[in-house]
Amino acid sequence: MVGNQGKLFKVLEWLEDEGEVKAVARLRMKILPFTVQESIVISRIDRKTTCSGALLAAARNAASEIAGKRCPV
Amino acid sequence: MSCSKPFNCSVSRDCAFRLEVKYVLCSEITESLLDHLQTGGVPLSITNFSRHIPEAKDLFSLKLSDHSVATGLVGGNEFVATYGKFGEKTGGDIDLGLLPVLKDRQGLEEKLMAFFSQTAAPGIS
Amino acid sequence: MTTSFPVDLDAPHRRCLVGNEPVIFHCHHFNTYLQQTLLDAEYLDTPKILVGAANEAAFHQLTSLFDRQAVQAVPERKKLAEELYRWAGFGKIDLSSLTAEGGTVSTDYSHYSQAWKVKLGKASKPVDFFTSGWLAGALSAVYDLPQDAFSATQLKCMAKEDELNVFSLTPGGPNYAVYTSPAGGTLSKQVIQETPVSPVDEDAVFQALGELPLAGDPDTGLIEAFGVILTRHYANYYNRISFEFERELAATFGMEGLEIAEPLLVESGHVCAFNTFGGIMKSMEWQGLIQPQLSTKEHWVQGMVACINALGWGRWQAVEISPGIAKFIIHNDYESIGYRAMYGRADHNISYLAKGAAMGIMDLIYIGHIEDGPTLDPAFYNQLFKAEHSYRGEVVKSLAMGDAYTEIHVLQ
Known part of the structure; x- marks a missing residue:
C-alpha cells in the first residue's frame, strides 16, 4: 500500500484538470464502496494517502471513463 | 421588395449537433413574408406576445419538416432555423443523413430569394 | 393548444x-x-x-x-x-x-x-x-x-x-421498485414577499409563455424550444429518483453516501440552468417578450425568475439582487412538496435542483454575460463553473424541513 502513496491524490488532480465540472464528484460516487471499505474519506485524500491496488485501479478506470481519455497516473 | 442581398447567414451547431443557421434579412419580417414562407403547406404558428406586453414582438415558428424549424420575431430582421433530427449526430461534414436537411434549407432559402426578387447571390455560408 | x-x-x-x-x-x-x-x-x-x-x-x-x-x-x-x-x-x-x-x-x-x-x-x-x-x-x-x-x-x-x-x-409481477404516488402533495400557505421594483410584468409574462405551443410535435413527440429538447415531466418522478437514490446511499454508506450525492444532485440543477436558462435568455422568445423590458443585469435576473415561474416549479421571487448576492424565495418548491408528501419532514436540505438553478442564474448573468449571446457549449460551461469566482449557494430556509418557504442565497 505504501507504494501507492499519493497516487490516488494524483488521479483526483488529473481528473480535476481534465474532466468537466464535478468530474471528481462523479469519481467519488463511482468508487464509494472501495473508499468506504478502506476507511478513506475522499474529501481528506492528500499526497500522503495510501490505498490498495484494487482501489487505485478502480479510481484510474473511473477517471478515464469520466474524462473520456486514459488516465496516465 | 427587392434587395441586392436579401439575407446574410451564419452557421453553427446547436447543442444536439444540428445545423443552426441564423438569418439576418435586409428588411424586417412582415406578415406577407411569412405568408410566402408557408406556401406549400408549411405550418406556421404565431404567438401574440404583444397582446400581453405592449412593447413585445410576436413570435413566429415555421415547421419546415419533421426535423427542421425556423423561429423569429414579426417585425424583427433576423430568425434562426435549426435543421436536423435530434439524436443523430451529423458531425462537421455533410453526410447522407444530412441530405433531407439540406433540402429543407434549400427550400427555405429559395423562398426567401423569391420573395425578395433579387438577382445577386444569396449569403449562404 | x-x-x-x-x-x-x-x-x-x-x-x-x-x-x-x-x-x-x-x-x-x-x-x-x-x-x-x-x-x-x-x-x-x-x-x-x-x-x-x-x-x-x-x-x-x-x-x-x-x-x-x-x-x-x-x-x-x-x-x-x-x-x-x-x-x-x-x-x-x-x-x-x-x-x-x-x-x-x-x-x-x-x-x-x-x-x-x-x-x-x-x-x-x-x-x-x-x-x-x-x-x-x-x-x-x-x-x-x-x-x-x-x-x-x-x-x-x-x-x-x-x-x-x-x-x-x-x-406476473414487477422487476422494479413499486411506489405509491403522493399526487400533488400539500401546499403551504403562500405569503408573497416584497421584491425590488421590477420593469418585468411577471403576470403578463406568465400568461404569454402559457400560450406558447410547448407540446410534443405531432410527428416526433419531442418538444424543441429554447435550443433544448424539453419535457413536461412528472415532478414526482424527479423527486422519487433523487430521494430514493440518496436514501439508498445513506442506508448503505451512512453520511458519506449522503455527502457524495448532494453535489451531483445540485450539479443536475446547475446543468439545467446553464442549458435551459441560457437557452431561454438567448432565444427569440426572450428577445420578443422579455428583453424589451430589461435594461440592467438585475432586470435580467427578474426576467429569468418570471420565466421560471412558468415552468411549474413553484413560485419564485428574487427578493434581493446585486452582483455580490442574490436572495431567492421559493414558495412551494416542487422538491419540498414532493419530499414531505413522500417521506414527511426532512432532516436536511433537499432543494437540490433549486439551489443549482439559482446559482446558475447568477453565473450566467454576472460571470457569463449571457446578454452578449455566448455559445452554450461544454467549453463555456467549464469556463463558467470551474472558475474560482463562480457563485455558491446556501439553502437558508427549507420548506421540506419545516420552514414556511425555501430560501436560497447565492453569493460569490
Whole structure:
C-alpha cells in the first residue's frame, strides 16, 4: 500500500484538470464502496494517502471513463 | 421588395449537433413574408406576445419538416432555423443523413430569394 | 393548444397538474445528467428506482384521468395515453400491439434515448428506463390491473444505435421498485414577499409563455424550444429518483453516501440552468417578450425568475439582487412538496435542483454575460463553473424541513 502513496491524490488532480465540472464528484460516487471499505474519506485524500491496488485501479478506470481519455497516473 | 442581398447567414451547431443557421434579412419580417414562407403547406404558428406586453414582438415558428424549424420575431430582421433530427449526430461534414436537411434549407432559402426578387447571390455560408 | 385531457393550471402557485400529477418543464440536459448520476452508482440497483418511479407516476396519472374523463373502453384509453406521452415530449408510442397479456412495443422517437446519444454518446446498454416504467404503469391503468402487474424490459435502444427502441411487457409481477404516488402533495400557505421594483410584468409574462405551443410535435413527440429538447415531466418522478437514490446511499454508506450525492444532485440543477436558462435568455422568445423590458443585469435576473415561474416549479421571487448576492424565495418548491408528501419532514436540505438553478442564474448573468449571446457549449460551461469566482449557494430556509418557504442565497 505504501507504494501507492499519493497516487490516488494524483488521479483526483488529473481528473480535476481534465474532466468537466464535478468530474471528481462523479469519481467519488463511482468508487464509494472501495473508499468506504478502506476507511478513506475522499474529501481528506492528500499526497500522503495510501490505498490498495484494487482501489487505485478502480479510481484510474473511473477517471478515464469520466474524462473520456486514459488516465496516465 | 427587392434587395441586392436579401439575407446574410451564419452557421453553427446547436447543442444536439444540428445545423443552426441564423438569418439576418435586409428588411424586417412582415406578415406577407411569412405568408410566402408557408406556401406549400408549411405550418406556421404565431404567438401574440404583444397582446400581453405592449412593447413585445410576436413570435413566429415555421415547421419546415419533421426535423427542421425556423423561429423569429414579426417585425424583427433576423430568425434562426435549426435543421436536423435530434439524436443523430451529423458531425462537421455533410453526410447522407444530412441530405433531407439540406433540402429543407434549400427550400427555405429559395423562398426567401423569391420573395425578395433579387438577382445577386444569396449569403449562404 | 388543445388536448383531450384537462391540464389544470394553478396560476397562484405557479403549478400545473395533469391527472392529479404535478408536471414541470425540464430539458434533456437535466434528464440525462440526473439519470447518469444514478447509474454511476453501479453497486446499487438504481434502474429499479428509475423504472419504478415512472411506473408510479404513469399509473397514477392515467388512472386518475380515465376516472375523471370516464374513459372506459380500452382503445380510447390507449389513445389518451399515447396522446399524453407525446404531449409531454417523451416521444411517440403506439400501444395498439399491447394486451392484458403484455406484448412488445417499439418506437422511433424517444426523448431519453435520443438525448443520451446526443449528450453522452453511444450507450453500451439500453437507457430508456423511463419509458419502460411508463409503459408498465400505463398498461396496468388501461386494463384496470394492479400497478405492478407487468414487468418491463427494454430490448433495443436507439442510444445503442439500434434502429428503434423496443420494449417487452410481461405479466406476473414487477422487476422494479413499486411506489405509491403522493399526487400533488400539500401546499403551504403562500405569503408573497416584497421584491425590488421590477420593469418585468411577471403576470403578463406568465400568461404569454402559457400560450406558447410547448407540446410534443405531432410527428416526433419531442418538444424543441429554447435550443433544448424539453419535457413536461412528472415532478414526482424527479423527486422519487433523487430521494430514493440518496436514501439508498445513506442506508448503505451512512453520511458519506449522503455527502457524495448532494453535489451531483445540485450539479443536475446547475446543468439545467446553464442549458435551459441560457437557452431561454438567448432565444427569440426572450428577445420578443422579455428583453424589451430589461435594461440592467438585475432586470435580467427578474426576467429569468418570471420565466421560471412558468415552468411549474413553484413560485419564485428574487427578493434581493446585486452582483455580490442574490436572495431567492421559493414558495412551494416542487422538491419540498414532493419530499414531505413522500417521506414527511426532512432532516436536511433537499432543494437540490433549486439551489443549482439559482446559482446558475447568477453565473450566467454576472460571470457569463449571457446578454452578449455566448455559445452554450461544454467549453463555456467549464469556463463558467470551474472558475474560482463562480457563485455558491446556501439553502437558508427549507420548506421540506419545516420552514414556511425555501430560501436560497447565492453569493460569490
